Amino acid sequence: MILADIANLIRSKNAGPFTLTFDIMFADLESYRRVKDSGALNPAAFAKLYCCPVDKVRYFECENALAFKFSIPRPLTQGELGDGDTHGGQQFIPLMNVEIP
Amino acid sequence: MPNEKLQQIRFISPVGSVGGGISGAAVEEAMAQAPDFIACDAGTTDAGPFSLGTGTPAFPREAVKRDLSLMLRAGRKANIPVIIGSAGTAGGDVHVDWVLEIAREIVAEHDLTLRTAVIYAEQDKTYLKRLLRENRILPLDPAPPISDSIIDGSSRIVGMMGVEPLQQAISDGADFVLAGRCSDSALFAAIPLMRDFPPGLAWHAGKVSECGTLVCETLGKGVIFTTVSQDEITIRPYGVGLRCTPQSVAAHSLYENADPYLHRECSGTFDLTKATFEAIDGVTVRIRGSKFISEPYTVKLEGAELAGYQSIIVGGIRDPYIIRQLDSWLGSVRSYIEGSIARVLGDRADKSSYSIFFHRYGINAVMGGLEPDPKHLPHEVGIVLEATAPTQDMAHKLAQLSRQPLLHYPIKEWVGSTTAFACLHNPAVIDRGPVYRFNLNHVAVPTTPVEMFRTHLIDLCGPTSS
Numbered sequence: 001m002i003l004a005d006i007a008n009l010i011r012s013k014n015a016g017p018f019t020l021t022f023d024i025m026f027a028d029l030e031s032y033r034r035v036k037d038s039g040a041l042n043p044a045a046f047a048k049l050y051c052c053p054v055d056k057v058r059y060f061e062c063e064n065a066l067a068f069k070f071s072i073p074r075p076l077t078q079g080e081l082g083d084g085d086t087h088g089g090q091q092f093i094p095l096m097n098v099e100i101p
Numbered sequence: 102m103p104n105e106k107l108q109q110i111r112f113i114s115p116v117g118s119v120g121g122g123i124s125g126a127a128v129e130e131a132m133a134q135a136p137d138f139i140a141c142d143a144g145t146t147d148a149g150p151f152s153l154g155t156g157t158p159a160f161p162r163e164a165v166k167r168d169l170s171l172m173l174r175a176g177r178k179a180n181i182p183v184i185i186g187s188a189g190t191a192g193g194d195v196h197v198d199w200v201l202e203i204a205r206e207i208v209a210e211h212d213l214t215l216r217t218a219v220i221y222a223e224q225d226k227t228y229l230k231r232l233l234r235e236n237r238i239l240p241l242d243p244a245p246p247i248s249d250s251i252i253d254g255s256s257r258i259v260g261m262m263g264v265e266p267l268q269q270a271i272s273d274g275a276d277f278v279l280a281g282r283c284s285d286s287a288l289f290a291a292i293p294l295m296r297d298f299p300p301g302l303a304w305h306a307g308k309v310s311e312c313g314t315l316v317c318e319t320l321g322k323g324v325i326f327t328t329v330s331q332d333e334i335t336i337r338p339y340g341v342g343l344r345c346t347p348q349s350v351a352a353h354s355l356y357e358n359a360d361p362y363l364h365r366e367c368s369g370t371f372d373l374t375k376a377t378f379e380a381i382d383g384v385t386v387r388i389r390g391s392k393f394i395s396e397p398y399t400v401k402l403e404g405a406e407l408a409g410y411q412s413i414i415v416g417g418i419r420d421p422y423i424i425r426q427l428d429s430w431l432g433s434v435r436s437y438i439e440g441s442i443a444r445v446l447g448d449r450a451d452k453s454s455y456s457i458f459f460h461r462y463g464i465n466a467v468m469g470g471l472e473p474d475p476k477h478l479p480h481e482v483g484i485v486l487e488a489t490a491p492t493q494d495m496a497h498k499l500a501q502l503s504r505q506p507l508l509h510y511p512i513k514e515w516v517g518s519t520t521a522f523a524c525l526h527n528p529a530v531i532d533r534g535p536v537y538r539f540n541l542n543h544v545a546v547p548t549t550p551v552e553m554f555r556t557h558l559i560d561l562c563g564p565t566s567s
Contacts, residue, residue: 015359017146017539018243023355050471062361064378065351071359073243075470079149080538081408081489082458084466086149094473 117313120160144187154405154537192282212563218270222281263367265550300393347378404541
């Protein structure tokens, strides 16, 4: 199964002009725990997906929100020449296909 | 009993952003519960640096006037303060004055009397350069370089105020606090903190309330009603079909924040690591356990500088022979364009002074280098050519010189003259005006919480009282 089949929301957004943040959210505790226990989501895996040094990846497990969160420096500052996603809302796609064993 | 602590304080957040469209019916319903104040955020950096750079708002004047009028009239009727922050999207002085002018109109039209505190947040460049010399400007991560010339070259720099200037305004008897750039949560935390409610709860209550109904399970038109007591927060919406759930309120702390637990404000950090969320009824959630850690006082800076002027051409390519070699074709088109620019404009357009960028919709325009599937070729590719230069005139000429190569640059698969690019418009070139970049991700360390902000107390009076 892939993450998109288990999560009820995968989203990306600016957290200020210099940071991109990603939320992966679930409808119930069982789905959240299943992904958590699989170990598929971790800073190293995320760094690989987003071509980013692992020490720049911030990772949070938020059980009371049934959510995981990653934050990284924005590859281009919001609005910089060449930036194609001002709000950062369409950068979550690589997370959709993460395999959850 | 003057020393007895207040049992609870209640406030409403009528909408996530002034101009977003307040529900009058929901405000009326919430006001019937006798809140102690109304607060509302009016700004964001989320739309980009243009508002800060140019001094213009992101919402239409009519939308801001409608929402502000609803709030000011509700506030006067109940005799409670109305606090607006980050006025006019970016919270610069010109943005604050724009909203103040709208408030004057509302006061005149509805015959209100408003003791108004106008708090300006724009920063004096000489002051900032002094702070820089004294090592009182610190970088956040990641931060662009900072220097005297970066400060001087900024179109506008604002400081994000904390609760202290707002509290001073309330102490001075303001009915209406109109603030420039301000922490969203501070708008709601200011009065509860003045009344000695626990800082962790006061700040967290502000945080969960500031986006309006975004804290609900499903977004909709309505008002957030929040109560802070000595040991808990309760939050509920007013509005048809809206509800707060423990998950929706907990999840709201994630939205647009790099860290879901630790939230830095001027005077410290509020810590939600131990916060608990429980349902009281179908629409109301109780929060407990939020903490606040005092830290050295800092004020976040936001700056924008002119990146240049821009002209664009929009069109598409359908020819499969070109699409399968698009990278190299666009590379050749670019070289041809650069050659034309050098030939026609000479020294006036040095290559280091301008930029030509192709956004390739259908391939990787949205994700750029992060695109996980860059090899997948669609049957049609949208192209936006962006030419950026120091003047609009130059940007326009660069785009004009780009049109012919885009249209006619040959490929070996076809013999004879071809037209490769489907132009959307005539004229093909669209002038976009000035474009800006954010140039600061820093905090200032002032000597007092209020020295970076200027407050003017004025009485706004309608026809009867003036």
